[in-house]
Amino acid sequence: MTDTIDEKQTPFARNPRHFGIDPGEPWPDDVPMDQDDTRWRYQGDPKGAKKAERRIAAAWTVTLLASIGLAAVYVDGANNQLAGLCWGLAFGGLGVGLILWARDLMPGHDVIASRGHHNVSSEADRIAVAESLGRGLDPMARRPFLLKMLGAVGGVFGLAIAFPIASLGPRPHRNLYQTAWGKGVRAVTQDGTPIRPSELPVNGILTVFPETNPSDALSPTLLINLGDADYDTPPERVGWNIPIDGKTGIVAISKICTHAGCPASLYNVVTHQLVCPCHYSTFDVLHLCQPIFGPASRGLPQLPIAVDAQGFIVAQADYSRAGGAPVGPGFWNRG
Amino acid sequence: MSTTEERIAAQKRLRATRAGTDTIDERLGSSKFLTSVLDKIFPDHWSFMVGEIAMDSLIVLIITGIYLALFYVPSSKEVVYAPTSGHVYIPLVGQKMSEAYQSVINISFNVRFGLIMRQAHHWAALIFLAAVFFHMARIFFTGAFRKPREINWIIGLLLWQIVALEGFTGYSLPDDLLSGTGLRVIYSIIESIPFVGTWLVYALWGGRFPGTSLIPRLFVVHEFLFPLLIIGLLTAHLMILWHQKHTDFPGPGKTETNIRGSRIWPQYALKAGGLMMLVSSVIFLLAGFVQINPVWIYGPYQPYTVSAGAQPDWYLGWQDGAVRLWPHWEFRSFGHEIANPFFPGLLLPGILLGIMFAWPWIDKKIYKDYRAHNLLDRPRDKPFRTGVGAAAVTLFSLLTMASGTDIIANNLHVSYEAIVVALDYLVIIGPVVAFIIAYKACQRLQEVDFHPIQRPVGGVIYRTPDGGYHTVGDVHHGPSHDVPADAGASHGSGEHGSGEHGSGGAGRDSEKSVPAPSAGD
Ligand code: HEM
């Protein structure tokens, strides 16, 4: 124990100020007086301290080697695994060394101190701040007219300076309901070629785009050759398909899921169901593409199609023009 | 151990140190402040490290992010992949893609150490969010949000939201198939907001989805706006923490008015620096060995394709899960409609978040406890709160699981529909069951042990050859080392509002009579 006494004669000996207590205050009884936080783990154990020093040096040697390795890896073409290993070892060695140094050779004994202020000011200070605020608030309160006017003017001006925000995007308008399809617009594949009905085998499925604007994101449409499957055709949809050999033949269905707009692209030929891989809404193609599972609550709209004079598949009209529901997910003024 | 030379050396060092601190002091008068900084006491508990881990990964994020920004091109301009120099990723040659996507491919294959920086950035983000979640849970379960720390709870929640958005915007920047699909869903969710939805999406996207305005705007938001907000709020968070002093668990010698721990300088500071290095180490090891977000495999975004198994990063999984599980409701009347994605995408998270913001005040009402606290609750001491927390964690986990339903279905070879239906029930029943189990477990735990500030204080007692005794271990030398529960302003009174303590009381009282060994007589 003689060590400790010696140690106290270093210039870093503690005095009560350090325990968070004003020397003028009475000493609180939850703060012990005789604390010593100058002790460290291997104090009085030179052998242990030496060993600790060696451990730390070893850790930092790892950092040293890994840093050199990092340079080599870089020059050698930066293999990702080796780079990760070197970075990881370099950081790791540094960190382990620092923590060991702190734990073994640094003073850091627990001490108990007063919390001092308790996040509350004295009554006098609290009165003072309210009074200082009052120095400005009182004259303001004496001019109710000016205050009201400031509020009103501020509101109007606030609206006025919101105008730059209006430039961020166009006003939503009719194009919310529109796609790039229209009367006579040809259906083309991803690489721009138009399609003849004969090119689509029974149960075949093909994603097509309007030739006039193939990149329009609401327009992708699925052509499905249903063969002789029994397709529900309400009166208003008569003539929207391209019959083959007097059977149902090819129908065109919007690929944009009515739930949240992902492409509904998984088709089950046996059950004639379309599944959207985003949240797994399932649509029954033979029954107006109504949703039968998942979060979607509206069927996929159907595009009326026909064959043009050259024998290529074209649209008869846009989805909404044809009297069908607009494409894609819902919004407020859609109804 | 200290010899005369050593003492002289120490005196010399002190003079040298003073030369430095005096130089600053004569300009800023900073000595008093600096002393208070160096001497600051920080309580020690492993769970207090979690906030630090969040901070450390944020630093890695900022540094790797600046690096990536030097190479990333925020542009939707369509290009055909044909890098001018260096490596070429063959499968993409000739494909149409945005300049943004091409620049990310370029960072991955043509910038030396670019890939590891990208992967480190992504891993750091995942670890960051994980640390934030754990940190938040620790704050909640221990009641650290109580007066006077409500402001930091609010700032923390704001940080959590901004940080999650920061993650999402970053995830969207590469403009790959997966992130494009995520953006499509977000577009629909915003579009579904009553009254203003269509205006909002047109303003954000500069028109209809996908448009060409979004990528540059996302870049500004991800690189500038959100980081600014995060750094600003975090500064406030930490300054308030500093000013209020950290909370601590109850324990021997600890009261509401004192603080026990080690000083910032030197031990705490070095350990914190070491922890930062270790966090960086883990991030870079992951970045080296565990591939993440290989956008070259997903391919560029095309509005008409999607891959199955499209999931957001894990921290947004719960929202995706809610969108998947929500029933197919929509409200349509008078020519207006509230579309389905609005309810799970915004309304549900909004309500849950509202409850979280209000929680410190709800908690006051429940426990009729309006006082300030510096000592934490152990989760078992507040069964109701712990039950609510357990229910929230369960709901969160189940919703996150729902985000991976297709993956679960594929791996377990059960039908997708069966899992969704099961989860539909589970998200209702699970939290209730979790609440009950946690509540009962807390009561049980209260019965079997006694509160740390009531436990006998002591360690190993040694008898010396001359007949004296001294104690080594868990002891402190103060006049009040066996603080009873009713001591002054400390823990205890006023927290019995809901009568939860009923069963534990008697048992603890009898335990309390265990004599506390004391030092040196
Ligand atoms: C950007 C994310 C965040 C960072 C980097 C961060 C950082 C920290 C750090 C380093 C501490 C002190 C150490 C600790 O207690 O763990 C702390 C304390 C605290 N944090 Fe956070 N935090 C973040 C988010 C949050 C969130 C989401 C909440 C809760 C909603 C929160 C609430 C608090 C509170 C109440 C304290 C005081 C704790 C006490 O004194 O016991 N923080 N934060």
Ligand code: FES
């Ligand atoms: S977007 Fe198709 S199910 Fe959600």
